[in-house]
Amino acid sequence: MELKRVVVTGLGALTPVGNNIEEYWDGLVKGKSGSAPITYFDTEKFKTKFACELKNFDPLNFFDRKEVRRLDRFAQYAIVASDEAIEDSGLDLNVVDKYRVGVIWGAGIGGLETFQDEVINFAEGDGSPRFNPFFIPKMIADIAPGNISIRHGFMGANYTTVSACASSANAMIDALNNIRLGYSDVIVTGGSEAAVTKAGMGGFNAMHALSTRNESPETASRPFDATRDGFVLGEGGGALILEEYEHAKARGAKIYAEVLGGGLSSDAYHMTAPHPEGDGVVAVMKNCLRNAGMNPEDVDAINTHGTSTPLGDVAELKAIVKVFGDHAKNININSTKSMTGHLLGAAGAIEAISAILSMKYGIVPPTINHEHPDEKINPELNLTLNEAQKREVNVVMSNTFGFGGHNACVLFKKLIE
Secondary structure (H helix, E strand, O other): OOOOOEEEEEEEEEEOOEOOHHHHHHHHHOOOOOOEEOOOOOOOOOOOOEEEOOOOOOHHHOOOHHHHHHOOHHHHHHHHHHHHHHHHHOOOOOOOOHHHEEEEEEOOOOOHHHHHHHHHHHHOOOOOOOOOOOHHHHHOOOHHHHHHHHHHOOOOOEEEEOEOEOHHHHHHHHHHHHHHOOOOOEEEEEEEEOOOOHHHHHHHHHOOOEOOOOOOHHHOOOOOOOOOOOEOEEOEEEEEEEEEHHHHHHOOOOOOEEEEEEEEEEOOOOOOOOOOOOHHHHHHHHHHHHHHOOOHHHOOEEEOOOOOOHHHHHHHHHHHHHHHHHHHHHOEEEOOHHHHOEOHHHHHHHHHHHHHHHHHHOEEOOEOOOOOOOOOOOOOOEOOEOOOEEOOOOEEEEEEEEOOOEEEEEEEEOOOO
8 A cells, every 4th residue: 555645734732841832942052051050959968960942831831720730740741732832833723633643642651741740649548548539630641642632622543652761752753654554644743751850850860861960960961072971851841743645635734744654673782772783773863764764874863861870871873873874974963962961751752853943943952962083983974063064954853762771763854846
């Protein structure tokens, strides 16, 4: 059977550097750091005292008090981002066939704060199981797409993908294939996460995964820099409206990009560490190119996973050189995590949005906070250091990897009619 073409017709973002698409893109291009001391709880006894929290986000601007009590922050972020994307897409919800509109969402953890608070309350009580009746429906990861579908009456496919930090990239690939195969006309996809909590910070600190640059949090996320010491935890959500091309064309929708393909692989190596030679990353990028029907030399830019960890950054760049050969030095490589921090299950979504906007505006956002070259990294690679770079971008790749060795890669292209 002939596969349907899939395009992006709407975008929404709620991030540490901007609370909507316009603010997000402006923050990226200007090289804005979203990292600052944590305000959500007392960090005196924590090794890491900073994160990339949302700024000036008040849920009461979007929900009534009753809704806020029933929604974990990760679900709030999902709804706010998806509402923006739906509005941006121009979909007429009174006309569209809602049985052919689905929601496929990504979350690596889900309602961590809800789980944390309920368990603490129980532990501090007298042993009576007095739990909030919304404990379970607030916590479960699949509640985000469930709430999005309830809000808008979407009755197509509805579920959450969970693959740690690759979750929202997996969701986009599932959405792509669902539409390609003719099961849906429109899918709301993306991801959200709200792990800046005592449990989240404490857990990642226990793994020695987080930066501890407490004296300079704004410069702590420094992918590819020789002095990087771990990632900076972020929060927020990103949403994309994926739509069958003829369906979008028939309603006169604006189209940001075509989704050409997606690739998946596993490192099959370690619970948290990447394969040192990037074998799984080589496989996922090759799988993505093959799925998209593209050649390595077609790619103009790559938004890397680039978390600012000592092992991960080197392994990913080794893999890029292996896949792209001499063409690798012609590619603008960047890591927007240097600004947003690591949004875990939402990372793939917000980074795909950045990649798409780099095509629209002909600008590749920078990898900020780079001061010290790493002798383990090929100096010929253009890592888009410290300042945004203007260039024509026709094909862009977005890489996202997760604990457990989950690798996902998505390829976008400027639409050719």
